[in-house]
Amino acid sequence: xxxxxxxxxxxxxxxxxxxxxxxxxxxxxxxxxxxxxxxxxxxxxxxxxxxxxxxxxxxxxxxxxxxxxxxxxxxxxxxxxxxxxxxxxxxxxxxxxxxxxxxxxxxxxxxxxxxxxxxxxxxxxxxxxxxxxxxxxxxxxxxxxxxxxxxxxxxxxxxxxxxxxxxxxxxxxxxxxxxxxxxxxxxxxxxxxxxxxxxxxxxxxxxxxxxxxxxxxxxxxxxxxxxxxxxxxxxxxxxxxxxxxxxxxxxxxxxxxxxxxxxxxxxxxxxxxxxxxxxxxxxxxxxxxxxxxxxxxxxxxxxxxxxxxxxxxxxxxxxxxxxxxxxxxxxxxxxxxxxxxxxxxxxxxxxxxxxxxxxxxxxxxxxxxxxxxxxxxxxxxxxx
Numbered sequence: 001x002x003x004x005x006x007x008x009x010x011x012x013x014x015x016x017x018x019x020x021x022x023x024x025x026x027x028x029x030x031x032x033x034x035x036x037x038x039x040x041x042x043x044x045x046x047x048x049x050x051x052x053x054x055x056x057x058x059x060x061x062x063x064x065x066x067x068x069x070x071x072x073x074x075x076x077x078x079x080x081x082x083x084x085x086x087x088x089x090x091x092x093x094x095x096x097x098x099x100x101x102x103x104x105x106x107x108x109x110x111x112x113x114x115x116x117x118x119x120x121x122x123x124x125x126x127x128x129x130x131x132x133x134x135x136x137x138x139x140x141x142x143x144x145x146x147x148x149x150x151x152x153x154x155x156x157x158x159x160x161x162x163x164x165x166x167x168x169x170x171x172x173x174x175x176x177x178x179x180x181x182x183x184x185x186x187x188x189x190x191x192x193x194x195x196x197x198x199x200x201x202x203x204x205x206x207x208x209x210x211x212x213x214x215x216x217x218x219x220x221x222x223x224x225x226x227x228x229x230x231x232x233x234x235x236x237x238x239x240x241x242x243x244x245x246x247x248x249x250x251x252x253x254x255x256x257x258x259x260x261x262x263x264x265x266x267x268x269x270x271x272x273x274x275x276x277x278x279x280x281x282x283x284x285x286x287x288x289x290x291x292x293x294x295x296x297x298x299x300x301x302x303x304x305x306x307x308x309x310x311x312x313x314x315x316x317x318x319x320x321x322x323x324x325x326x327x328x329x330x331x332x333x334x335x336x337x338x339x340x341x342x343x344x345x346x347x348x349x350x351x352x353x354x355x356x357x358x359x360x361x362x363x364x365x366x367x368x369x370x371x372x373x374x375x376x377x378x379x380x381x382x383x384x
Contacts, residue, residue, distance in 0.1 A: 003047040003070075005083070005116070006091040008037065010053040010061055023096040023143055025060055028153045029160075030198035030216075031180045033098055033143070034064035036156055039181045040099035040139060042069075046091055050074070050083040066182070066200075077123065084120040089113050094130075097140040098148075100155040101162075111137035156181070177210075185209075186222065204238070213243070221256065234266075237273070255290075272315065285327065286311040295321035295339060302327045314349065 010022050024034040038049065049071045053061045058073045065071045072083060084090065093111050112134040122131045143149050160181060161174045168187035171177060176193035185191070185203045192210030197203070201215050204222035209215070212228045220226065221238035229243035233250035236242060240258040249267035254260060258271055261278040269283050272290035277283060281294050285302040287310060298319045300311045311325045314333030319325075324342040331337065332349035341355040 004045045004089070004091070005048045005050070006041045006046040006093065007050045007052065007080070007083070007119075008034065008093040009095060010034070010051060010057065011095055021060075022057060023146065023149060025057060025064070026146060026149055028098070028149060028156050029178055029180050030196075031182065032060075032064045033096070033149060034061060036099050036181045037093060037097065037140075038065050038069070041091060041093075044091070044139075048083075050080060052080060080123060081120055084116045084123070087116050090116045090119055091137055092119070092134075093140070096143045098143050098152045098156065099139050099159065100141045100152055101139060101159050107140070107142055108136060110142045111140040113137055218248075285309065286313065286325075288313045289315035289317065289333065291316050293318045295319050295323060297322040298325070299323075300325045300327060 010024050024037070025032045028036060041049070047070060049065065049069065051061050051071065051073045052075060053073050054075050062071060062073050072079060074080070091111070091113050094109065097111055114131045114134040118131040118133065141152055143152065157178065160179045160183070161171060161177070164179070164185050165171065167185070169185045170190040172190065173193045177191050178196045180198045182199060183197045183201045186205035186207070188205050189203055189207040189209065192208070194212035195210035196214040197209070198215070199217035201218050203209060203220040204224065206223040207220060208225045210227070213226050214230045215226065216231070217233045218231045219235045221236060221240065223238055224236055224240045225242065226236070227243035229246040229248070231242065231248040234248050234252040234254065236254045237256035237258065239256055240254060240260070242248065242260045243262065245262045246260045247265045248254070248260070249265065251268045252266045253270045254266065255271055255273040255275070257274045259276045259278055260266060263279055264277050264281045265283070266277070267284040269286040269288060271277070271283070271288045272292065274291040275288055277294040278296065280296050281298045282300060283294070284300050285308050286300050292313055292315070298321070301324055302308050302311065309327035311327045312330040313319070314331060314335065316334045317331045318336045319331070320337050320339035320341065322340045323337045325331065326342065326344045329343055329346060331343065331347045332351065334350045335347045336352045337343055337347065338352065338354040338356065341353055343353055343355055347353040
């Protein structure tokens with residue numbers, strides 16, 4: 001198997017108790033240092049990893065890699081020697097390091113490449129990774145404490161921005177954005193100041209992201225705008241406008257050509273193409289069809305204090321302002337709800353649902369109320 005390999009020793013020059021966990025598991029721009037290291041090594045062509053790590057941190061260490069990565073996490077010497085059974089060059093990270101760009105002069109014993117056979121013999125004889133003839137590996141800096149990690153974090157940010165700019169991503173102010181190592185952005189997208197992109201986030205081409213936007217673990221389509229909003233663990237399609245001041249909670253799937261406007265919250269819902277949710281609306285636990293119009297103040301009341309229930313809204317439905325949908329309930333295709341209605345029963349296809357008290361006008365009531373108030377005020381003056 002002719003694949004480049006790397007060994008990462010999850011050891012620190014200081015005790016884990018001082019910082020709560022090994023430095024390689026501390027976060028830089030919302031991702032552990034080990035994630036930054038793994039992404040740097042993969043960019044250099046590494047495809048197989050061995051992480052020497054105790055069982056107490058094994059799960060956390062594996063989570064620093066992508067799910068599809070070929071990673072072995074073990075503290076057993078036999079597993080390490082098996083990883084080195086094939087001859088060939090192996091990259092070695094012997095301690096806590098941070099990738100800071102290839103322009104940095106390689107540090108001795110910080111990160112290096114050595115022959116697998118020499119490494120195997122060294123570990124068999126002395127249990128050490130130090131071998132003669134090792135070549136320094138550029139792009140890494142040793143970190144000895146958390147202050148070092150903090151001091152070098154800006155270099156990590158610059159490295160990510162440089163990578164994205166090389167792909168054709170535009171930054172209005174490259175120093176006013178914070179982007180994690182797993183984030184990918186397509187050509188022609190502009191990222192505005194105050195934007196935070198974290199986790200496994202992918203953004204398409206021709207988008208406008210920000211200002212003051214946070215997106216975590218999301219997939220955003222092409223030609224989409226996200227303005228002053230927060231999105232989490234969800235997907236957004238093409239040519240969709242989100243915000244300002246929208247909140248998309250996990251497991252939401254927002255389609256193409258959709259408007260999710262100001263002070264709109266979407267949670268655990270699917271929104272069909274062409275739907276408009278313009279303002280002051282909550283859509284939770286709902287399956288919404290295509291080209292639905294949500295009037296201002298619409299609420300899906302999905303929780304009864306014990307269980308969550310879903311709403312289903314058909315294509316081309318029109319929900320009047322201040323409609324309450326008491327889940328579980330279905331609004332049929334092409335149906336209307338009158339403004340101010342509280343819907344508790346199914347609305348058939350193409351029907352109009354009116355669920356509000358009949359208006360009653362009391363003629364002259366306001367004039368009589370004003371006269372009574374004036375009389376009371378006059379008596380107060382006469383008694384003082």
